[in-house]
Amino acid sequence: xxxxxxxxxxxxxxxxxxxxxxxxxxxxxxxxxxxxxxxxxxxxxxxxxxxxxxxxxxxxxxxxxxxxxxxxxxxxxxxxxxxxxxxxxxxxxxxxxxxxxxxxxxxxxxxxxxxxxxxxxxxxxxxxxxxxxxxxxxxxxxxxxxxxxxxxxxxxxxxxxxxxxxxxxxxxxxxxxxxxxxxxxxxxxxxxxxxxxxxxxxxxxxxxxxxxxxxxxxxxxxxxxxxxxxxxxxxxxxxxxxxxxxxxxx
Amino acid sequence: xxxxxxxxxxxxxxxxxxxxxxxxxxxxxxxxxxxxxxxxxxxxxxxxxxxxxxxxxxxxxxxxxxxxxxxxxxxxxxxxxxxxxxxxxxxxxxxxxxxxxxxxxxxxxxxxxxxxxxxxxxxxxxxxxxxxxxxxxxxxxxxxxxxxxxxxxx
Numbered sequence: 001x002x003x004x005x006x007x008x009x010x011x012x013x014x015x016x017x018x019x020x021x022x023x024x025x026x027x028x029x030x031x032x033x034x035x036x037x038x039x040x041x042x043x044x045x046x047x048x049x050x051x052x053x054x055x056x057x058x059x060x061x062x063x064x065x066x067x068x069x070x071x072x073x074x075x076x077x078x079x080x081x082x083x084x085x086x087x088x089x090x091x092x093x094x095x096x097x098x099x100x101x102x103x104x105x106x107x108x109x110x111x112x113x114x115x116x117x118x119x120x121x122x123x124x125x126x127x128x129x130x131x132x133x134x135x136x137x138x139x140x141x142x143x144x145x146x147x148x149x150x151x152x153x154x155x156x157x158x159x160x161x162x163x164x165x166x167x168x169x170x171x172x173x174x175x176x177x178x179x180x181x182x183x184x185x186x187x188x189x190x191x192x193x194x195x196x197x198x199x200x201x202x203x204x205x206x207x208x209x210x211x212x213x214x215x216x217x218x219x220x221x222x223x224x225x226x227x228x229x230x231x232x233x234x235x236x237x238x239x240x241x242x243x244x245x246x247x248x249x250x
Numbered sequence: 251x252x253x254x255x256x257x258x259x260x261x262x263x264x265x266x267x268x269x270x271x272x273x274x275x276x277x278x279x280x281x282x283x284x285x286x287x288x289x290x291x292x293x294x295x296x297x298x299x300x301x302x303x304x305x306x307x308x309x310x311x312x313x314x315x316x317x318x319x320x321x322x323x324x325x326x327x328x329x330x331x332x333x334x335x336x337x338x339x340x341x342x343x344x345x346x347x348x349x350x351x352x353x354x355x356x357x358x359x360x361x362x363x364x365x366x367x368x369x370x371x372x373x374x375x376x377x378x379x380x381x382x383x384x385x386x387x388x389x390x391x392x393x394x395x396x397x398x399x400x401x402x403x404x
Contacts, residue, residue, distance in 0.1 A: 004273075004274065004297065005257070005274065005275055005297070007257070041320070086275070088274070088275060088297050088310065090308050090309060090310070091308045100343075101342075101343035101344070101345070101396060101397040102310065102342075102343065103297065103308060103309055103310030104275075104295065104297070104310045104311065104313070105310075105313060105342055105343070105396065107316075107342050108313035108314055108315055108316065108342060108396055109313075109314045109315065109316035109317075109321045109322065109323050110313065110314045110323055111311050111312065111313045111314070112311065112312045112313070112314070113294050113311065114279075114294075116279065116280055118281070119279075119280055119281030119282075121279070241314075241323075244314070244323035244324050244393060245324070245351040245391065245393060246351055246391050248351040250349075
Protein backbone atom coordinates (compact mmCIF):
# COMPACT_ATOMS: atom_id res chain seq x y z
CA UNK A 1 0.00 0.00 0.00
CA UNK A 2 1.27 3.46 -0.84
CA UNK A 3 0.99 6.62 1.18
CA UNK A 4 -2.49 7.67 2.18
CA UNK A 5 -1.83 11.31 3.01
CA UNK A 6 -0.21 14.06 0.96
CA UNK A 7 0.30 17.54 2.37
CA UNK A 8 1.51 20.28 0.06
CA UNK A 9 2.41 19.73 -3.59
CA UNK A 10 0.09 17.34 -5.41
CA UNK A 11 0.49 16.40 -9.07
CA UNK A 12 -2.93 16.48 -10.70
CA UNK A 13 -2.14 15.72 -14.34
CA UNK A 14 0.20 16.26 -17.21
CA UNK A 15 -0.60 17.64 -20.65
CA UNK A 16 1.48 18.32 -23.68
CA UNK A 17 1.61 21.57 -25.65
CA UNK A 18 0.15 21.02 -29.08
CA UNK A 19 0.81 24.52 -30.42
CA UNK A 20 1.24 28.08 -29.23
CA UNK A 21 -1.54 30.64 -29.71
CA UNK A 22 0.39 33.61 -28.33
CA UNK A 23 2.73 34.46 -25.49
CA UNK A 24 1.71 32.29 -22.54
CA UNK A 25 -1.28 30.87 -24.46
CA UNK A 26 -1.33 27.32 -25.74
CA UNK A 27 -3.38 24.53 -27.23
CA UNK A 28 -2.95 21.38 -25.15
CA UNK A 29 -3.23 17.77 -26.24
CA UNK A 30 -2.96 14.37 -24.67
CA UNK A 31 -0.20 11.93 -25.26
CA UNK A 32 0.13 8.65 -23.40
CA UNK A 33 -0.45 9.24 -19.68
CA UNK A 34 -1.72 12.81 -20.12
CA UNK A 35 -5.21 14.18 -19.45
CA UNK A 36 -5.67 17.88 -20.23
CA UNK A 37 -9.34 17.70 -19.10
CA UNK A 38 -8.10 17.64 -15.51
CA UNK A 39 -6.48 21.06 -15.81
CA UNK A 40 -8.18 23.49 -13.41
CA UNK A 41 -8.07 27.23 -12.97
CA UNK A 42 -5.41 28.33 -10.49
CA UNK A 43 -3.27 25.23 -10.76
CA UNK A 44 0.48 25.63 -10.63
CA UNK A 45 2.43 24.70 -13.78
CA UNK A 46 5.80 23.02 -13.96
CA UNK A 47 7.74 21.77 -16.94
CA UNK A 48 10.89 21.63 -18.89
CA UNK A 49 11.47 24.16 -21.65
CA UNK A 50 10.99 27.21 -19.49
CA UNK A 51 12.45 28.43 -16.23
CA UNK A 52 9.70 30.64 -14.76
CA UNK A 53 8.57 29.66 -11.30
CA UNK A 54 5.17 30.12 -9.72
CA UNK A 55 3.39 30.13 -13.05
CA UNK A 56 -0.23 29.06 -12.80
CA UNK A 57 -3.33 28.62 -14.95
CA UNK A 58 -5.17 31.92 -15.44
CA UNK A 59 -7.76 30.87 -18.05
CA UNK A 60 -8.83 27.69 -19.77
CA UNK A 61 -11.46 26.58 -22.24
CA UNK A 62 -11.47 23.17 -23.85
CA UNK A 63 -7.97 22.53 -25.11
CA UNK A 64 -6.87 26.18 -24.73
CA UNK A 65 -4.94 27.28 -21.66
CA UNK A 66 -3.37 30.57 -20.54
CA UNK A 67 -0.63 30.83 -17.95
CA UNK A 68 0.67 33.60 -15.72
CA UNK A 69 3.81 34.45 -17.61
CA UNK A 70 4.05 35.51 -21.25
CA UNK A 71 6.28 32.66 -22.26
CA UNK A 72 7.16 30.97 -25.51
CA UNK A 73 7.39 27.20 -25.07
CA UNK A 74 8.04 24.66 -27.79
CA UNK A 75 5.24 22.41 -29.02
CA UNK A 76 5.64 18.92 -27.63
CA UNK A 77 6.71 20.14 -24.18
CA UNK A 78 4.94 18.26 -21.45
CA UNK A 79 3.69 20.37 -18.56
CA UNK A 80 2.79 19.16 -15.08
CA UNK A 81 -0.19 20.75 -13.34
CA UNK A 82 -0.13 20.80 -9.56
CA UNK A 83 -2.32 21.71 -6.61
CA UNK A 84 -1.30 22.50 -3.07
CA UNK A 85 -3.32 21.32 -0.12
CA UNK A 86 -4.26 18.27 1.92
CA UNK A 87 -5.15 15.03 0.15
CA UNK A 88 -6.13 11.74 1.81
CA UNK A 89 -6.74 8.48 -0.02
CA UNK A 90 -9.17 5.77 1.02
CA UNK A 91 -7.78 2.80 2.93
CA UNK A 92 -5.59 0.60 0.75
CA UNK A 93 -5.25 3.29 -1.90
CA UNK A 94 -2.19 5.31 -2.89
CA UNK A 95 -2.78 9.04 -2.58
CA UNK A 96 -0.17 9.73 -5.27
CA UNK A 97 -1.90 7.47 -7.81
CA UNK A 98 -5.38 6.80 -6.42
CA UNK A 99 -7.75 4.25 -7.89
CA UNK A 100 -10.76 5.68 -6.03
CA UNK A 101 -12.00 9.14 -5.17
CA UNK A 102 -10.02 10.69 -2.37
CA UNK A 103 -11.44 10.48 1.14
CA UNK A 104 -10.51 14.11 1.68
CA UNK A 105 -9.70 16.53 -1.12
CA UNK A 106 -8.91 20.15 -0.34
CA UNK A 107 -9.70 21.12 -3.95
CA UNK A 108 -13.39 20.72 -3.23
CA UNK A 109 -15.45 23.87 -2.81
CA UNK A 110 -16.69 23.07 0.69
CA UNK A 111 -17.17 20.35 3.25
CA UNK A 112 -20.11 19.58 5.46
CA UNK A 113 -19.00 19.69 9.06
CA UNK A 114 -21.45 20.04 11.92
CA UNK A 115 -21.53 23.58 13.28
CA UNK A 116 -20.91 24.27 16.93
CA UNK A 117 -22.51 26.47 19.54
CA UNK A 118 -19.62 26.87 21.92
CA UNK A 119 -18.52 23.29 22.45
CA UNK A 120 -21.93 21.78 21.66
CA UNK A 121 -22.61 20.37 18.18
CA UNK A 122 -25.68 21.90 16.52
CA UNK A 123 -27.62 18.70 15.99
CA UNK A 124 -30.57 17.20 17.78
CA UNK A 125 -34.08 15.86 17.74
CA UNK A 126 -37.42 16.58 19.32
CA UNK A 127 -41.17 16.66 18.85
CA UNK A 128 -43.76 19.31 17.98
CA UNK A 129 -47.26 18.97 19.34
CA UNK A 130 -50.28 18.91 17.03
CA UNK A 131 -51.84 22.22 15.97
CA UNK A 132 -55.16 23.06 17.58
CA UNK A 133 -58.41 22.67 15.65
CA UNK A 134 -58.88 19.93 13.14
CA UNK A 135 -58.32 21.10 9.56
CA UNK A 136 -57.81 24.57 10.94
CA UNK A 137 -54.67 25.32 8.98
CA UNK A 138 -53.04 26.27 12.27
CA UNK A 139 -49.41 25.37 12.83
CA UNK A 140 -47.06 24.77 15.72
CA UNK A 141 -43.34 25.27 15.66
CA UNK A 142 -40.01 24.41 17.21
CA UNK A 143 -37.27 27.04 17.12
CA UNK A 144 -33.60 26.13 17.33
CA UNK A 145 -31.27 29.07 17.84
CA UNK A 146 -27.82 28.82 16.30
CA UNK A 147 -26.54 32.43 16.44
CA UNK A 148 -24.02 31.81 13.67
CA UNK A 149 -24.71 35.22 12.18
CA UNK A 150 -25.21 33.80 8.69
CA UNK A 151 -27.66 31.38 7.09
CA UNK A 152 -26.06 27.93 7.26
CA UNK A 153 -26.70 24.75 5.30
CA UNK A 154 -28.84 22.30 7.24
CA UNK A 155 -30.74 19.04 7.06
CA UNK A 156 -34.13 18.30 8.64
CA UNK A 157 -36.08 15.05 8.57
CA UNK A 158 -39.36 14.28 10.31
CA UNK A 159 -41.83 11.47 10.99
CA UNK A 160 -45.06 10.55 12.81
CA UNK A 161 -45.35 8.83 16.16
CA UNK A 162 -46.29 5.53 14.54
CA UNK A 163 -43.04 5.67 12.57
CA UNK A 164 -41.11 5.30 15.83
CA UNK A 165 -40.02 1.98 17.26
CA UNK A 166 -38.41 2.07 20.72
CA UNK A 167 -37.74 5.75 20.19
CA UNK A 168 -36.01 5.24 16.84
CA UNK A 169 -37.57 6.27 13.53
CA UNK A 170 -38.15 3.47 11.05
CA UNK A 171 -38.75 5.95 8.26
CA UNK A 172 -38.48 9.73 7.90
CA UNK A 173 -39.55 12.33 5.36
CA UNK A 174 -38.04 15.38 3.74
CA UNK A 175 -39.69 18.70 4.68
CA UNK A 176 -42.82 19.35 2.67
CA UNK A 177 -46.39 20.39 3.39
CA UNK A 178 -49.72 19.91 1.65
CA UNK A 179 -53.22 21.31 1.54
CA UNK A 180 -56.10 19.42 -0.06
CA UNK A 181 -59.80 19.65 -0.75
CA UNK A 182 -62.14 16.69 -1.09
CA UNK A 183 -65.62 17.16 -2.52
CA UNK A 184 -68.34 14.52 -2.08
CA UNK A 185 -71.93 14.58 -3.30
CA UNK A 186 -74.78 12.67 -1.65
CA UNK A 187 -78.00 13.31 -3.53
CA UNK A 188 -78.44 17.07 -3.54
CA UNK A 189 -75.95 17.59 -0.70
CA UNK A 190 -72.39 18.61 -1.40
CA UNK A 191 -69.73 18.13 1.27
CA UNK A 192 -66.36 19.85 1.13
CA UNK A 193 -63.56 18.64 3.34
CA UNK A 194 -60.26 20.36 3.94
CA UNK A 195 -56.96 18.85 4.95
CA UNK A 196 -53.57 20.12 6.05
CA UNK A 197 -50.40 18.20 6.71
CA UNK A 198 -46.66 17.98 6.49
CA UNK A 199 -43.66 19.66 8.02
CA UNK A 200 -41.53 22.50 6.70
CA UNK A 201 -38.29 24.10 7.81
CA UNK A 202 -36.83 27.56 7.34
CA UNK A 203 -33.44 28.91 8.28
CA UNK A 204 -32.07 32.41 8.76
CA UNK A 205 -29.06 34.08 10.36
CA UNK A 206 -30.16 33.26 13.90
CA UNK A 207 -32.44 30.25 14.03
CA UNK A 208 -33.93 27.18 12.44
CA UNK A 209 -37.74 27.02 12.59
CA UNK A 210 -39.46 23.68 12.07
CA UNK A 211 -43.21 23.92 11.50
CA UNK A 212 -45.85 21.24 12.06
CA UNK A 213 -48.70 21.64 9.54
CA UNK A 214 -50.52 18.49 10.66
CA UNK A 215 -53.89 19.93 11.66
CA UNK A 216 -55.44 17.00 9.79
CA UNK A 217 -58.68 16.75 7.82
CA UNK A 218 -62.23 17.67 8.76
CA UNK A 219 -65.35 15.55 8.45
CA UNK A 220 -69.12 15.48 7.98
CA UNK A 221 -71.14 16.24 11.08
CA UNK A 222 -71.58 13.23 13.34
CA UNK A 223 -68.67 11.22 11.97
CA UNK A 224 -65.20 10.74 13.29
CA UNK A 225 -62.23 12.64 12.03
CA UNK A 226 -60.84 11.19 8.84
CA UNK A 227 -57.35 12.17 9.92
CA UNK A 228 -56.71 13.83 13.27
CA UNK A 229 -54.19 16.51 14.00
CA UNK A 230 -50.91 14.87 14.88
CA UNK A 231 -47.65 15.43 16.71
CA UNK A 232 -44.53 15.15 14.60
CA UNK A 233 -41.00 14.14 15.49
CA UNK A 234 -37.95 15.75 13.92
CA UNK A 235 -34.18 15.51 13.69
CA UNK A 236 -31.86 18.23 12.46
CA UNK A 237 -28.22 18.95 11.72
CA UNK A 238 -26.84 22.44 11.16
CA UNK A 239 -23.62 22.64 9.19
CA UNK A 240 -20.87 25.22 9.44
CA UNK A 241 -21.05 25.70 5.68
CA UNK A 242 -23.05 28.72 4.48
CA UNK A 243 -26.31 27.89 2.71
CA UNK A 244 -25.93 26.82 -0.91
CA UNK A 245 -29.35 25.33 -1.68
CA UNK A 246 -31.45 28.48 -1.68
CA UNK A 247 -32.53 27.88 1.89
CA UNK A 248 -33.74 24.30 1.32
CA UNK A 249 -32.98 21.45 3.69
CA UNK A 250 -30.37 19.09 2.31
CA UNK B 251 -7.45 22.57 26.05
CA UNK B 252 -5.02 20.14 24.50
CA UNK B 253 -3.92 19.62 20.93
CA UNK B 254 -6.66 19.32 18.34
CA UNK B 255 -4.74 17.84 15.39
CA UNK B 256 -2.66 14.72 14.88
CA UNK B 257 -0.85 14.16 11.60
CA UNK B 258 0.96 10.87 11.64
CA UNK B 259 1.02 8.32 14.45
CA UNK B 260 -2.05 8.28 16.68
CA UNK B 261 -1.69 6.34 19.92
CA UNK B 262 -5.03 7.39 21.36
CA UNK B 263 -7.13 4.23 21.23
CA UNK B 264 -10.23 6.26 22.05
CA UNK B 265 -10.26 7.54 18.47
CA UNK B 266 -9.67 4.46 16.37
CA UNK B 267 -11.19 1.06 16.12
CA UNK B 268 -8.38 -1.40 16.01
CA UNK B 269 -4.74 -1.84 16.85
CA UNK B 270 -2.66 -0.05 19.40
CA UNK B 271 -1.90 2.88 17.16
CA UNK B 272 -2.44 3.93 13.55
CA UNK B 273 -1.26 6.59 11.16
CA UNK B 274 -3.35 9.28 9.50
CA UNK B 275 -4.95 12.66 10.09
CA UNK B 276 -7.20 13.26 13.09
CA UNK B 277 -8.86 16.56 13.98
CA UNK B 278 -10.90 17.02 17.17
CA UNK B 279 -13.78 19.46 17.41
CA UNK B 280 -13.39 22.66 19.43
CA UNK B 281 -13.06 22.08 23.13
CA UNK B 282 -11.72 18.56 22.71
CA UNK B 283 -8.14 17.31 22.84
CA UNK B 284 -7.37 14.76 20.15
CA UNK B 285 -4.95 13.01 22.49
CA UNK B 286 -7.33 13.08 25.44
CA UNK B 287 -10.31 11.15 26.68
CA UNK B 288 -12.62 11.69 23.74
CA UNK B 289 -14.90 9.61 21.56
CA UNK B 290 -14.78 8.95 17.84
CA UNK B 291 -17.74 11.24 17.27
CA UNK B 292 -15.70 14.13 18.67
CA UNK B 293 -13.49 14.02 15.56
CA UNK B 294 -14.36 16.33 12.66
CA UNK B 295 -11.82 14.60 10.44
CA UNK B 296 -10.82 10.98 10.90
CA UNK B 297 -8.87 8.82 8.43
CA UNK B 298 -9.23 5.64 10.44
CA UNK B 299 -10.48 2.60 8.53
CA UNK B 300 -12.61 1.62 11.55
CA UNK B 301 -13.35 -2.04 10.87
CA UNK B 302 -13.21 -2.52 7.12
CA UNK B 303 -12.16 -0.84 3.92
CA UNK B 304 -15.84 -0.13 3.23
CA UNK B 305 -16.31 1.81 6.43
CA UNK B 306 -17.96 5.15 5.86
CA UNK B 307 -15.41 7.12 7.81
CA UNK B 308 -12.81 5.85 5.39
CA UNK B 309 -14.78 7.30 2.46
CA UNK B 310 -14.19 10.68 4.02
CA UNK B 311 -16.43 13.59 4.93
CA UNK B 312 -19.12 14.78 2.58
CA UNK B 313 -17.56 17.44 0.37
CA UNK B 314 -18.95 19.57 -2.41
CA UNK B 315 -17.42 19.60 -5.87
CA UNK B 316 -17.05 23.13 -7.28
CA UNK B 317 -19.53 23.77 -10.05
CA UNK B 318 -17.64 26.70 -11.49
CA UNK B 319 -13.96 27.34 -12.05
CA UNK B 320 -14.19 30.04 -9.38
CA UNK B 321 -15.23 27.45 -6.78
CA UNK B 322 -18.99 27.98 -6.82
CA UNK B 323 -21.04 25.68 -4.61
CA UNK B 324 -24.02 25.51 -6.92
CA UNK B 325 -25.14 26.39 -10.40
CA UNK B 326 -28.56 27.32 -11.72
CA UNK B 327 -29.55 25.52 -14.90
CA UNK B 328 -32.59 26.61 -16.89
CA UNK B 329 -34.11 23.84 -18.99
CA UNK B 330 -37.11 24.00 -21.32
CA UNK B 331 -39.80 21.33 -21.20
CA UNK B 332 -38.94 18.13 -23.06
CA UNK B 333 -35.28 19.07 -23.12
CA UNK B 334 -32.04 18.24 -21.39
CA UNK B 335 -29.78 20.87 -19.91
CA UNK B 336 -26.19 20.47 -18.88
CA UNK B 337 -23.67 22.25 -16.73
CA UNK B 338 -19.95 21.87 -16.63
CA UNK B 339 -18.54 20.84 -13.28
CA UNK B 340 -15.11 20.68 -11.81
CA UNK B 341 -13.20 17.51 -12.41
CA UNK B 342 -12.34 16.04 -9.04
CA UNK B 343 -12.76 12.32 -9.36
CA UNK B 344 -15.80 10.66 -10.87
CA UNK B 345 -19.18 9.11 -10.08
CA UNK B 346 -20.34 12.07 -8.07
CA UNK B 347 -23.81 12.45 -6.61
CA UNK B 348 -26.01 15.15 -8.13
CA UNK B 349 -28.71 16.88 -6.11
CA UNK B 350 -31.22 19.50 -7.20
CA UNK B 351 -32.95 21.97 -4.90
CA UNK B 352 -35.68 24.54 -5.33
CA UNK B 353 -37.46 23.12 -8.36
CA UNK B 354 -40.83 24.78 -8.83
CA UNK B 355 -42.66 21.50 -9.42
CA UNK B 356 -40.13 18.94 -8.35
CA UNK B 357 -39.77 17.79 -11.90
CA UNK B 358 -36.55 16.69 -13.48
CA UNK B 359 -34.02 13.92 -13.35
CA UNK B 360 -30.43 14.90 -12.61
CA UNK B 361 -27.47 12.72 -13.42
CA UNK B 362 -23.73 13.08 -13.61
CA UNK B 363 -22.93 11.60 -16.99
CA UNK B 364 -19.20 11.97 -16.87
CA UNK B 365 -16.50 13.55 -14.80
CA UNK B 366 -17.09 16.96 -16.33
CA UNK B 367 -20.81 17.52 -16.77
CA UNK B 368 -24.14 17.32 -15.01
CA UNK B 369 -27.25 16.66 -17.07
CA UNK B 370 -30.85 17.34 -16.09
CA UNK B 371 -33.76 16.02 -18.11
CA UNK B 372 -36.92 18.11 -17.98
CA UNK B 373 -39.71 15.83 -19.24
CA UNK B 374 -42.37 16.82 -21.76
CA UNK B 375 -45.03 16.51 -19.04
CA UNK B 376 -45.53 15.37 -15.48
CA UNK B 377 -48.37 14.19 -13.24
CA UNK B 378 -49.70 16.51 -10.54
CA UNK B 379 -52.71 15.44 -8.46
CA UNK B 380 -53.57 12.76 -11.02
CA UNK B 381 -53.55 15.34 -13.81
CA UNK B 382 -51.02 15.37 -16.62
CA UNK B 383 -49.44 18.80 -16.93
CA UNK B 384 -47.15 20.01 -19.70
CA UNK B 385 -43.75 20.78 -18.26
CA UNK B 386 -42.68 24.38 -18.59
CA UNK B 387 -39.20 25.82 -18.38
CA UNK B 388 -37.65 24.94 -15.03
CA UNK B 389 -34.75 26.47 -13.15
CA UNK B 390 -32.71 23.90 -11.30
CA UNK B 391 -30.28 24.76 -8.51
CA UNK B 392 -27.71 22.03 -8.76
CA UNK B 393 -25.19 20.81 -6.20
CA UNK B 394 -22.60 18.08 -6.71
CA UNK B 395 -21.44 16.00 -3.76
CA UNK B 396 -18.15 14.20 -4.06
CA UNK B 397 -18.70 10.49 -4.39
CA UNK B 398 -19.67 8.93 -1.11
CA UNK B 399 -22.58 6.60 -1.70
CA UNK B 400 -25.06 6.58 -4.55
CA UNK B 401 -27.59 4.48 -2.66
CA UNK B 402 -28.92 7.26 -0.48
CA UNK B 403 -28.07 10.83 0.31
CA UNK B 404 -30.19 12.89 2.64
